[in-house]
Amino acid sequence: MHIRKQRLLTPGPTPLYPGALQAMMASDIHHRTEDFRRVYQAALRDLKEVLGTSHDVLVFCSSGTGAMEAAVSNLFSRGEKVICCSAGKFGERWVEIARAFGLETVVLEAEYGRAVSVERVAEALAAHPDARGVFVQASETSTGVAHDVRGMGEVVARTEAIFVVDAITGIGTMPLDIDGWGLDVVVGGSQKAFMIPPGLSFITLSPKAWQRAETANLPHYYFDLKKEKKNAEKGESSWTPSTALLLALGAALNYIKQIGMDKLIENAQLLARATREAVRELGLELFAQDTPAASVTAVKAPAGWDSGLIVKEFRNRFGAIIANGQGVMRGKIFRIAHLGYFDFADIFAIIAGLEIILNAHGFPVRYGTGVAAAQKVYAEAAFAREAALA
C-alpha cells in the first residue's frame, strides 16, 4: 500500500476549509452566554451578507432536508396545492415532503438529465391558479443540472404562490439575486459551498413568505420559523445550537467574504467548465442535457461500464471520493463536485486519475489530454484576468 491522501470530491460533504476546522476547537463554550451570542449573531449577519439579501436568514441544527421541511410545514396549510419541479432525486424530495404534510402536489417532472423549463412552470401556474407554492432545486445535485430560477421567479412573482428554492448546492455555485428575482424562500446547507461539516441548514424568508407563516396551519415543533426568528433577534437559537459548527461557519464566512461571493461562484463555474472540457476531450459524455450545474459535473460512464467501477477505482488508486449516481442513476453516472473549497490543482489531479482509470479498463485515452483541456480553461481565465489588470 502506498500513500493515498483522502480527497473528498463529492457534492457534499465537501472539503473542509482548514480555518473552519481549527475554529471548531473553541467549542468548549456554553450556548447561553454573551460570548456565544456574539458568535451566533455574527454568523447570521455574515450569512445574510454573503447571500446578499435583505430577507431574514435563519439557521437550524439539521441537515438541509430539515430546512426544506421547515419551508413546507411553516408556510402552508393542510390540503393546499403546490407545484413541484422534479428533475431528480432532490425534486422528488420536495414531492415527498409536501405529501407527507398532506399537500396536494402538481408534479412537473423532467427526465433525469434535463431541467424543468420556465414555460412549464408558467403553464402550470395558469392551469392551477390555486397553487400556493412552487418548489424547485436551483441546482439538482443528483443529475448536475441547473434550473433557471431567475426566470421562474419572475413568473411566480406575478401570482399568489410563493417560490421556494432548494439552493443547497446552488448557493456559491450560481448567482442568486434572492430579493431581485423573487426567491421567497431559499434553503441552504453547511456541508456544501460553505466548506464546513454537515449539521446546519439555512433558510431565507421574504415578506411574502412571512405572510404565509401567519395563517399556515401544518403541524411543526422543532422547525418553527416564527419562534426561531424571535430568538435569533436576541442572538439565541430556539434549541441547543451546534456550537462547534457555528464556530466553523463563522470562520468559513470570513473566508468567503475575503474571497468574495462572486469569486467563489466563479471558482465553481471555472472548475466545472474545466471538468466538462476535460471529460469531453476524453470522449466521455456529460449527463446534463440542459444547462449543466457548476456545483457538480455528472458524467456518463463509458458504454457497458458500471460507473461504480470508476468510483471504486478513484478510492482505491487515489484516495479520491467521488459520487456515484443516486437511485436509478446508480451505476450509470459518476459525479465530481466543485462547490466550495476546491481549486484547479484538485481538478488537474482528478482528471489525471480518471485518465489512468479509463486506460486501465479498456477505454483508451492518451495520458494528459484531459488534463490539458482543463489547463487551457485555467490559462484562458487566468491570463485574460491578468491582461485586464495589467
Add this chain to the structure above:
Amino acid sequence: MHIRKQRLLTPGPTPLYPGALQAMMASDIHHRTEDFRRVYQAALRDLKEVLGTSHDVLVFCSSGTGAMEAAVSNLFSRGEKVICCSAGKFGERWVEIARAFGLETVVLEAEYGRAVSVERVAEALAAHPDARGVFVQASETSTGVAHDVRGMGEVVARTEAIFVVDAITGIGTMPLDIDGWGLDVVVGGSQKAFMIPPGLSFITLSPKAWQRAETANLPHYYFDLKKEKKNAEKGESSWTPSTALLLALGAALNYIKQIGMDKLIENAQLLARATREAVRELGLELFAQDTPAASVTAVKAPAGWDSGLIVKEFRNRFGAIIANGQGVMRGKIFRIAHLGYFDFADIFAIIAGLEIILNAHGFPVRYGTGVAAAQKVYAEAAFAREAALA
C-alpha cells in the same frame, strides 16, 4: 481571488498526516505521569521498529540540527580529527558543528549536484588513520543528491572511526540498514518522512558509538546522550518533552507501520521518479549529476530564469509552496519534495501547474505532456504490481 488551497511541497516541513494533527489535540497531559510514559515508550519502541534497528533510539526536543550537534558533542574529544563529506548546505553544517566544537576537519567536498564517492572516503581514511569519525548526509536536501551510505559504511566499519549519518531526509526515502551497513549514528527529524511538524529530532547509536561516549570530553548539557538513554529506559525524557509532538509522532508511526516502511520508501521513490520523468519530458534539467535523492527533486530553472519566479508563481497561482535553492543555489534551482505524506495526485497537480507556469513565461511546453510522463510511472508501477498479485 479564487480558491487556492495551501499545498506544502517542501522537503520539510512536509504535509501533515491528518491523524497526527488530530492526536495533538490530546496534549492536555502532564509529562511526568504514567499516561505520558506510555505515550513516550510506545513512540520510542515504534521508532525503533520502523527504523529496523537493534540500536538505541533517542528523541530530543529540538530540530534535526540538535541531534547532529549531539552526535558531535557526545562522541568526540577536543582536537580529534573527523572526515566530513560535504556536497551541499547540510554537508557544510557538519563541518560547522565539528569546528564549533574544536574538532579538526578533513573536508571531502563535492561540487553542488554531485555526491562524495565511497572511494574518496576510503582514500581519506587511508590518508588519515587517526580520523575518529566520518560524517555524511544520506540525502543532501539542498541539492537532491543521495550518498552511497551502504558503501561508505562498509569502508568506515573497517576502521576505528564511527560513521555518523544525517538521514534527516534519508529516513523513509531510501533503504537504510542501520545495523547491517555499519551506520553507527543516524540522525532524523520529525518534519520529514514522519509527517509531523518540526520540533523533534531522533538519534540512533550503535555499541561502537556508545563506547565513544564513555571517553568523549566535549562539553554538552542539553543534548546528553547518556542521560537521555538512562531516562528513556524509565519512559522519561531528561527535560520537558514536546508532548503534543510526541502524541503526533505516535499516530504517525502507527500509520507508517500500517503502510510499511518499505512501502513508504517506495512511495517516495516512485513520486521522485515520476517527477524526474515529467520535468525531463518538459525539457528541464535535473540538478543532480549523481544518484538523485528520492526525498526531493532539484530542477534547474530554464536558462536565463530566476527560479524564484517559479516558486512565486506556484504560490500565487496554485497555493503550492515549493523550495527555492539554498545559499548559492538560490535562484538557480527549484525543489519539489516527496518525503512522507505525498501521493501521486500531488504530483499530477504540481506538474500540471508547472506546465502552466512555464508556458506563461515563454518556455513553451505542450499542456499535459509532463503529466503524461508522471502518469506513465504510476501506471507501470501500479499495473505491474497488480499483475504480479493476480
